[in-house]
Amino acid sequence: MGAKIIINKAGFHLFYLAAIIFLSGCHAYVLDDAQHDLRSSFISGDYQESSKLLQELEQKEIYKSKDAVLKNLEAGLIHHFAGNFDSSSIFFDNAEILIDDAYTKSISRGFKAMLVNDNTLVYDGEPYEDIYLNAFKSLNYVHQNDWEGALVETRRMAFKMEQLDIRLKGLAEAFAREDTTGRVKWESGKVNIQNSAFSHYLAAILYAKTGKPDDSRIEFEKLAIALREQEKINKRSPAKITDLEKIRNPHSYNVLITAFSGQAPIKKQEDFRLWLNGENDNSFYVKFSLSKIDLYRSRVQNIRIVNDSLQRSDLELIEEMDVVSAEVYKAKIPIIYTRSLLRATIKATGSSYLASSVRDKNKGMGLLVDVLGILGQESSEKADLRGWQTMPGKAWMNVINLPTGINEIEIQYLSASGSILYSEKRTIEITEQTKLGLIESIYSY
Amino acid sequence: MKYAILSTLLFGLLISGCRPTNKINRINPSETTDLSGRWNDTDARMVSEEMISDALTKPWLNQHNRQHQQSPVVIVGNVRNESMEHIDTEVITKEMERAFVNSGSVNVVASSDERQDIRQERLEQQEFASLETMKEMARELGADFMLIGNISSVVDETPDRRTLAVFYTVNLELVNVETNQKVWIGNKKIKKLIERRNYRG
Numbered sequence: 024m025g026a027k028i029i030i031n032k033a034g035f036h037l038f039y040l041a042a043i044i045f046l047s048g049c050h051a052y053v054l055d056d057a058q059h060d061l062r063s064s065f066i067s068g069d070y071q072e073s074s075k076l077l078q079e080l081e082q083k084e085i086y087k088s089k090d091a092v093l094k095n096l097e098a099g100l101i102h103h104f105a106g107n108f109d110s111s112s113i114f115f116d117n118a119e120i121l122i123d124d125a126y127t128k129s130i131s132r133g134f135k136a137m138l139v140n141d142n143t144l145v146y147d148g149e150p151y152e153d154i155y156l157n158a159f160k161s162l163n164y165v166h167q168n169d170w171e172g173a174l175v176e177t178r179r180m181a182f183k184m185e186q187l188d189i190r191l192k193g194l195a196e197a198f199a200r201e202d203t204t205g206r207v208k209w210e211s212g213k214v215n216i217q218n219s220a221f222s223h224y225l226a227a228i229l230y231a232k233t234g235k236p237d238d239s240r241i242e243f244e245k246l247a248i249a250l251r252e253q254e255k256i257n258k259r260s261p262a263k264i265t266d267l268e269k270i271r272n273p274h275s276y277n278v279l280i281t282a283f284s285g286q287a288p289i290k291k292q293e294d295f296r297l298w299l300n301g302e303n304d305n306s307f308y309v310k311f312s313l314s315k316i317d318l319y320r321s322r323v324q325n326i327r328i329v330n331d332s333l334q335r336s337d338l339e340l341i342e343e344m345d346v347v348s349a350e351v352y353k354a355k356i357p358i359i360y361t362r363s364l365l366r367a368t369i370k371a372t373g374s375s376y377l378a379s380s381v382r383d384k385n386k387g388m389g390l391l392v393d394v395l396g397i398l399g400q401e402s403s404e405k406a407d408l409r410g411w412q413t414m415p416g417k418a419w420m421n422v423i424n425l426p427t428g429i430n431e432i433e434i435q436y437l438s439a440s441g442s443i444l445y446s447e448k449r450t451i452e453i454t455e456q457t458k459l460g461l462i463e464s465i466y467s468y
Numbered sequence: 469m470k471y472a473i474l475s476t477l478l479f480g481l482l483i484s485g486c487r488p489t490n491k492i493n494r495i496n497p498s499e500t501t502d503l504s505g506r507w508n509d510t511d512a513r514m515v516s517e518e519m520i521s522d523a524l525t526k527p528w529l530n531q532h533n534r535q536h537q538q539s540p541v542v543i544v545g546n547v548r549n550e551s552m553e554h555i556d557t558e559v560i561t562k563e564m565e566r567a568f569v570n571s572g573s574v575n576v577v578a579s580s581d582e583r584q585d586i587r588q589e590r591l592e593q594q595e596f597a598s599l600e601t602m603k604e605m606a607r608e609l610g611a612d613f614m615l616i617g618n619i620s621s622v623v624d625e626t627p628d629r630r631t632l633a634v635f636y637t638v639n640l641e642l643v644n645v646e647t648n649q650k651v652w653i654g655n656k657k658i659k660k661l662i663e664r665r666n667y668r669g
Contacts (some may be wrong), residue, residue: 126629
């Protein structure tokens, strides 16, 4: 009788813990939906509405403190395209500081993630998100005519890109140090890019315009290297360096046009379920969820600008941010997979051990614990699909020379067949003092 | 039930972590406060102090006084930030201006940004101020030297990003406006080793 009471207590507590874990797993799905809604709102181009939606999600505590990096990244970009450059830089600053803080914490926070899943952890930003936030910060500074500030951001971007490979290897080494199970080998993939064409393109222009031709030349040479690196991983050919020579001559242009197309890569969940044979004819259930990254297929194949006098020129595809992001993510995949596998194995082994102990005393109760174990794994095992939803997919740039006065520029987003998918007109005032005007545009489809 | 409460508490602790509370203390501005490891007021003060004492004791000042029988006039030009942080270089140049003016040995004139408002004011005085108080045009003091410079940094970090070494170099130069001759070059190096800790798991 006494034994029966103990088993009932154990069953009750297991059920209770499973319920709590199940409920905690729910939030991750709510956040996934919120991310989807925010992406849809942003691509519609109504940035006031997107800003409102983000505030609502924050008020409803869907973005919790652990998701602060995400919230700041989204707010940074929404404010950037809404023209609130000061606010945008503040949000991106916050995101950058939080990423820095979270990175060092992330290594020694394994235990909590082993109990539930990565969604319960502080989101420390993907390495590519950490890099591209500086791209938009640098544009914020250019909009505000603070070129020194913009150059600080391009330098940060270049530094982070150069450090990527070392950083991912460092992450794998740190996890290996923390992992006391000794069951798995921690390693990262190789990152095949070390230069950002976007940062070097912008820096070459800014140095040229600030009377530092030598620095501009160095940035231009790095741009050539970056384009060669990207050519190896890109889906299509990036700009040819010979077509970009113009940026080194600061007197040949007074306006920089930057356009963004497409969307950030989409993280998706892949579930794997296995029945494995353990000791004493006991089979146990393992579920693990992995996140994979899918590229958004933009219909935009070319971007053209048409000025007042109907002169046309194409923008150059400078950086396929989405492809670079996928490449960087690919290098992190071995770490993500190892973590998921290790977590699933620990959970499955734990629940199987518990079920077998209970089964020895009460077969029926053992079966119940088995079922609870499966339910617990099903509800708690979820891939971390958090990511910067509003980040654009591709960056296109070019420089042009406009006459003094008010100029109207039409930016046309073209399909593979050359038909106009979307166009928008922008006006810019050029005075004798204008050294570098910036026109920015985005079409997310 | 006791176990249920304990389980909830344990789970709550895992999820929530610790919440910070705000506590504010007024401290001496000259006290060193290194919080994030980034460039801060202490670095700016260290640079200013060294640059000021160096600039005011080097031969250029006596040479100018001997040659011209009057104190030199300095204008602050552009001190470029070529580092990887957003550094307000005006904090350093303002400190230098203050030290120059207060020393009585160096005259300082308004920088190109500052003088726009002053020129506008003088222009308006020609129309609106009384004759007795109106200031004359074309009486500005021409600068003998311009203060220019740059701040650059080199960053090195361990793969796990827990240890970061930042090396700042600040160069300031006084250039003769007439001859382009550099009469003084000041240099200050600051090296910081930043150990990042985990705040919570």
